[in-house]
Amino acid sequence: MTTTLPTPPRARRRFQAAPYLFVLPYLLIFASFWAWPIVSSFLLSFKDSRLGATAPWSVANWTRLAGDEFFRTALKNTFVILIIQVPTMLLMATGLAVALNSRMLRARGLFRFAFFAPLVVGTVAYSAVFRLLFNTDFGMVNRALGGLGLPPVDWLNQPGPAMTVIILALLWRWTGYNAIILLAGLQGIREELYEAASIDGATPWEQFWKITVPMLRPTLLFCLVLSLIGTLQLFTEPALITNSGPGNATMTLGTYLYQQGFRSFNFGYASTIAYTVAAIAAVVSLVQLRLFGRDA
Amino acid sequence: MVVFSTHPDSAIFSPAPPLGFGGAFAENFRQLQADTNFVRTLANSTVISVLYTLLSMLLTSMAGFAFAKYAFRGRNLLFGIILATLTIPSFVTIIPQFILVARDLHLSNTYWAVILPTLANTIGIFYMRQAFQTVPDDLLHAARIDGAGEWRTFWQIALPVVRPALAALAILLFLASWNDYLWPLIVLNQKDSYTMPVALGTLVGLTRVSWGALMVGTTIATLPFLALFLALQRHFVAGIAGGAVKD
Numbered sequence: 061m062t063t064t065l066p067t068p069p070r071a072r073r074r075f076q077a078a079p080y081l082f083v084l085p086y087l088l089i090f091a092s093f094w095a096w097p098i099v100s101s102f103l104l105s106f107k108d109s110r111l112g113a114t115a116p117w118s119v120a121n122w123t124r125l126a127g128d129e130f131f132r133t134a135l136k137n138t139f140v141i142l143i144i145q146v147p148t149m150l151l152m153a154t155g156l157a158v159a160l161n162s163r164m165l166r167a168r169g170l171f172r173f174a175f176f177a178p179l180v181v182g183t184v185a186y187s188a189v190f191r192l193l194f195n196t197d198f199g200m201v202n203r204a205l206g207g208l209g210l211p212p213v214d215w216l217n218q219p220g221p222a223m224t225v226i227i228l229a230l231l232w233r234w235t236g237y238n239a240i241i242l243l244a245g246l247q248g249i250r251e252e253l254y255e256a257a258s259i260d261g262a263t264p265w266e267q268f269w270k271i272t273v274p275m276l277r278p279t280l281l282f283c284l285v286l287s288l289i290g291t292l293q294l295f296t297e298p299a300l301i302t303n304s305g306p307g308n309a310t311m312t313l314g315t316y317l318y319q320q321g322f323r324s325f326n327f328g329y330a331s332t333i334a335y336t337v338a339a340i341a342a343v344v345s346l347v348q349l350r351l352f353g354r355d356a
Numbered sequence: 357m358v359v360f361s362t363h364p365d366s367a368i369f370s371p372a373p374p375l376g377f378g379g380a381f382a383e384n385f386r387q388l389q390a391d392t393n394f395v396r397t398l399a400n401s402t403v404i405s406v407l408y409t410l411l412s413m414l415l416t417s418m419a420g421f422a423f424a425k426y427a428f429r430g431r432n433l434l435f436g437i438i439l440a441t442l443t444i445p446s447f448v449t450i451i452p453q454f455i456l457v458a459r460d461l462h463l464s465n466t467y468w469a470v471i472l473p474t475l476a477n478t479i480g481i482f483y484m485r486q487a488f489q490t491v492p493d494d495l496l497h498a499a500r501i502d503g504a505g506e507w508r509t510f511w512q513i514a515l516p517v518v519r520p521a522l523a524a525l526a527i528l529l530f531l532a533s534w535n536d537y538l539w540p541l542i543v544l545n546q547k548d549s550y551t552m553p554v555a556l557g558t559l560v561g562l563t564r565v566s567w568g569a570l571m572v573g574t575t576i577a578t579l580p581f582l583a584l585f586l587a588l589q590r591h592f593v594a595g596i597a598g599g600a601v602k603d
Contacts, residue, residue, distance in 0.1 A: 078506035079426035083434070086419035089476035094441055097452035104451060173586060180581045182535035184553040185574035188560045192567060285443075293445050296537050300560050317447060322542055327451050334447040341445050 104331035121332040131333065133308050134316040137223070138292060141312070145227045146287045150280065152231070153238035158272065160239065161246045175236030183233075187300035190229045191216070194301075219309035222302045226310055229297050234290075238283045245279030246272070284348055289341050313337050384568035391569060392555040393547060398576070400467070401552040405533040408471045412529050413522060416477055420484025421510050425496065435485075442478045449473075454542055465549040470540050474533075480525060487521035488514060531581065552577055 106117050125131055160171055178186065193199050194215035202212040215221045249272065257267050295314035298304050304311040304319075313333065321330030388394045422428070423435050453473045463469040491514050499513045500506075515522070540551045550558075556573045559566070 076426065076428060079422040079428040079431070082418045082422035082426075082506075082510070086415045086476050086481065087434075089415065089472070090438065092456070093453055093473040094449060094476060094478075095437070097449035097456070098441065098444060100452035100455075101448050176585065177582065180531065180585050181578050182553055182556075182574070183537055184535075184556045184560065185578055188556065188570050188574055191560065289443070289445055293447050300537075300557060314447070317450075318538070321451050321454075327455065331448075331451050334445070334451060338445050338448045341443070345443065 101331045107328045121329050134311045134313050138312045142291045145230050149235050152235050156239040157242035178233045183296040194225050217306050222310050249275045384572040388569035397550045397552045397555040408533045409529045416480035417484045419481050421488050423485045424488035465546050469543040487518040491517045
């Protein structure tokens, strides 16, 4: 007597519709709201959009950008923030992550919560609080300075202090987040490396530079690239805390693009600015990859 | 912030700022409601964020499942293109997105205007693909042998397995949508269609700000999420760390 076994399922060779159907809804949205706009934005940068759809193709937007004083101010401000805030933040975040990773520390959950709280608070809410804290007449920062016998600072109405407030706000918001990502990276480093190093007589300081930093490099690179792209697009803080002011002292590429695109409704020129931001992001990312190696 | 929300402006700006709770919360709330129709904007934000989160989770998990569990023609190319756009600043797309949503689709001041453009969340698809890769193939084969179709295999077998990842993603999506400022600011221009951050933003921009009212708004906007976050933070942190860094 023969028993009939069910035939084992064979790997299907014929065309399968299922995966395409699963991807389709995503792709439709992706294509119309991401892929096409990326192309369309580039095309727009060659049109004078104020003249409507019939405008001839021209490089007027690009030549205008090259000589635009406001754009240069925005570019300079963005880079000042980038150069001061991003390295400071990463240093602080690395320090925090290393401290958190040590087993001496208790209440890790509490610290994680403290790190993430700034992200949970909306940008509008925290911008408002920063405006309140740095208010010249009533703000707590000036009150604290007064308590230390220091003169009050007109934080939001002077170029340098206003920039300082923006940078402090960004540090407050993002340091913890980066520390969490770096912490995850630290926990990926094998304990044996440190054990072997201490047997060989390496000091904690040497261990930090010879083991922690090199092993953490891919994670640091990830944080660096994300922070960079984020800072290049900075909008909410300068818009809400300082309103790009005083004058244009805290105007960033983001607020300038907003002003051109959605205040002056000059879409073509705004697209030119947007593409310049993208190009800068691409170049700086490439430079970083070169400097920090390809292992990320 | 919470303390300030319960005091009148005069107390907030007094030489000795109050440290305890005051009794002006109701008055501040009335002011806030009068300035911004706050209840309405809160409702707008809630509907938008819930819809966005559910739809985006559905789209990204469907696509993530396909990318993780099927070998199909064009898979690597498609995934490569999607990932490549992650490094492109979202600024590049904001102008054409606006033209598409406002001029071509006539969606200004609607919920869809806020929801549609970011629905196909790139980080989401990347994250869900990672999650589905941990689901054993044998489990899916077993379901198919038992006669489940591809959709049932996805919906009833694979999806429940990745529930923790979905929870973390849901929190991230909800928060991103709840706190988003720039895009709603662009596509919403009527007071009654504002989301909560946009409404609060109009308060911050004014020269004469009712700080008490503003603090009530920011408190209401934040506290529920701090609570939710506190409750779920273990998943949340693990989820972000796991999704962000991959060896």
